Amino acid sequence: MKDPHPIVPLPGDAPLLSAARAWSEELARERRMAANTVEAYERDLRQFLIHLDGRLGAPTIPTVVALKPRDLRAFMAARRADDIGGRSLMRALAGLRSFAKYLEREGHGTVAALGAVRSPKVERRLPRPLPVAAARALTDAGLRADEDREPWILMRDAAVLALLYGAGLRISEALGLSRRDAPLPGTDAVTVTGKGAKARMVPVLPVVADAVAAYLAACPHPLPPEGPLFVGARGGPLSPRIIQYAVARARGGLGLTGSATPHALRHSFATHLLARQGELRAIQELLGHASLSTTQLYTKVDAGRLMSAFDATHPRAGRPVPPRDRT
Template identity: 70%
Template sequence: MSDAESVDLLLPGAPDVRAAAITWLDGLATERRLSPNTVEAYRRDLRQFLAHLAKGGTNPDIPTLIGLKPRDVRGFMSARRQDGVGGRSLMRALAGLRSFARHLDREGHGSVAALSAVRSPKVERRLPRPLPVAAAIAMASPDIRLGEDRPSWVLSRDAAVLALLYGSGLRISEALGLTRRDAPVGGVDAVTVVGKGQKTRSVPAIAQVQAAVEEYLKLCPYALPPEGPLFVGAKGGPLSPRIVQLAVASMRGALGLPSTATPHALRHSFASHLLARQGDLRAIQELLGHASLATTQVYTKVDSARLLDAFDAAHPRARAS
């Protein structure tokens, strides 16, 4: 069974809606190059929306969608909230439905005006929580896990991955997407990664990152072909992000860190610690691969919050108030 046939079976709604959905989802994956997880989330949101409309006793077709009223969309959002869905997920769902509506409009079916008339739910933006410098450095060292029953090459592998997250600000998917040819060794002081939207960027690899990768390659028991993955699992296949997440979880207790200390927190720490050292915001944006400076500007709030905490803890008048 093809992917298109699978989508057709899983989506409720009339045949014209299912056919339009297949074309839309295929375009998200192939033309816009959204991640498989994002495409699946949008498919799930559309399925839930169509199922909600079908509860009224009609099988929703494209004319039904075109004729929707804002109250119909609000009713769906309200039902999802009653199911315990948070504002962030609702915002994503509405974004996906609007994307589908734009697809219908482009295909000449007409505008789903109700989706434009409903405001997106307000979501408080959660600030990233950077790790203390000492803890971030410790995570990128195999020494912190010497007591674990793991082969030394595995400890070095995990340390090299985490060194790339903290020392170069990579996403975990970007680090695990590197090939052996990409390795910053032998005098190579940068890595080229493919980020969100398949955008390529070059990021410096400092000496400590290079040393961590070199140590891993020296100990790795597998022959790594140039175009194969740089980081491999216990059986020589591509390394799973879950393995790196478990490695970080095993360190949290030893370092006294909260559950928010994740692999992605190392990337946040990279940006926050650079900013604390007077790093240029535009340069940090380029290093992180953010499409918008507004995304990077979140770190200015993080840095200010940390300074205020330090002020409250240390200033005599702050303690007295």
Template identity: 70%
Template sequence: MTHDVCPDLLPGAPDVRAEAASWLGGLAGERRLSPATVEAYGRDLRQFLAHLGRSGTAADIPTLVGLKPRDLRGYMAARRAEGLSGRSLMRALAALRSFARHLDREGHGTVAALSAVRSPKVERRLPRPLPVRAAIAMTSPDLRAGEERPDWVLARDAAVLALLYGCGLRIGEALAIRRRDAPTGDTDSLTVLGKGRKTRGVPVIAPVRAAVEEYLRLCPYRLVEDGPLFVGARGGPLSPRVIQFAVAAMRGALGLPETATPHALRHSFATHLLARQGELRAIQELLGHASLATTQVYTKVDAARLLHAFDAAHPRAQRV
């Protein structure tokens, strides 16, 4: 538990703080949510309790159960006035609903007001994939050949990015691969531990295997079979920030916008597959999406690209 969301620091009454501790512990343990998500949910609850406490009285459980829809709408209006985005408001409401379900399960009663408040509408941002050539260039150490970095570091970063673009992995999934599971030699598939600790199998193409093999050939450290495949400069687990910084450095060389992040390579994997007639359900399974609706956003990306090409090239689309 981070200090920022420590239940003892919550502004609510003792009974609320005790249940908050149990709730946050369950999110981290039983539901295995990421530390960042648990921290964000705890912060959302703290801010809500602080809002309720402005009347001078610390909110207790009966206060929460007795909330009216106008109380929640007032809180959301106040947060929006502070500049909170619709997406952040939606997450804050999700956190409060999660805590309310916990209170209900523990026999404290139902916070009925939450079911009467609609989540704010959020315009879904389309993923921004990279051009094919740029995505391929990022997965090669040649792009960074002029940097004063060891060859093994350049090979390592290229291998990680090859897994993101060649297999559609999230950066956390790539960095969680154990040495014993390294896709090398005749290995043509990889088992990945994704969100919600769900596993899925992904095919591994030859260029990805070659990138991983080159990294292993150059890596100066003896990698433990049950340890991480990718290590940092001192031999410890590799931080995602290192890969993020590497991609940021490559953006300038390739003339790419700030949306060109490691995660954009995963978007590129899906979009480029779809453009080559990839089957949507298969792409869903490769990405590890629980819902097909999440994957369908890539069809909008492809359609948007086609419309842009039409506007740029079709004689009837030219503005007079």
């Protein structure tokens, strides 16, 4: 749903607005949050302050610190009335808690009400992996040779997608690699920087290294060691949207659904490893998940596939089991 207050400025007195600006800058600069996350947190705070303005008058820092649980519950109820889902409400609470912690660090006091309000329960969405054949096809530049694009660009896209499927990288991690750190043949592992600026080492399959080497051999642009490994058509940094667009184009030719996205290749990496008896804790480390519970979602995907296969093939599937004859 669109933001119901897309251009309304933040209400509040000067100290509150100054604190909000400083908090936002801290999220981006010191905590290195993604720009989209910072923007979402800013939007959630603005909506909350607008709500307070309507209920209690122009908000101030003392107003926020003195909030009661009922004030927060009223805000959540109002957002529910605007047809906002549980995930967005949970993010809104996370943003408000982040702002409250900032106020506390700055010596303004503790917003005790936030500790008394529970986050809404949200059913976690299951990852949507691709079949093995579809995942392999997306990483094969040869299968897209008929596209009206330069061969080196097809090789570049194939190398990026090979890193997503063959190493389980996020698209930001793959595009964040420098030329110096290119995983080439003979390389056993590559170090990537994930969420929260956390580095991890990921094994490199020979087929992935070969795809990167083929791209480098064909790339017409000079690639300085400290510069990005993957570049756009004019030699500048490669945008994730270009890779997303390339996958969207390939979907039609391969007969894939809209769930076939670059990130689905990362899901496929984890699900296919698990199906081959991969150890869950090792998969967590490969993916860079902070919590094992996130990785455990893939066990549900695998179990779901087994049940689907059972329903489709087992002679007893979907049929009532007859009672045992006790005579």
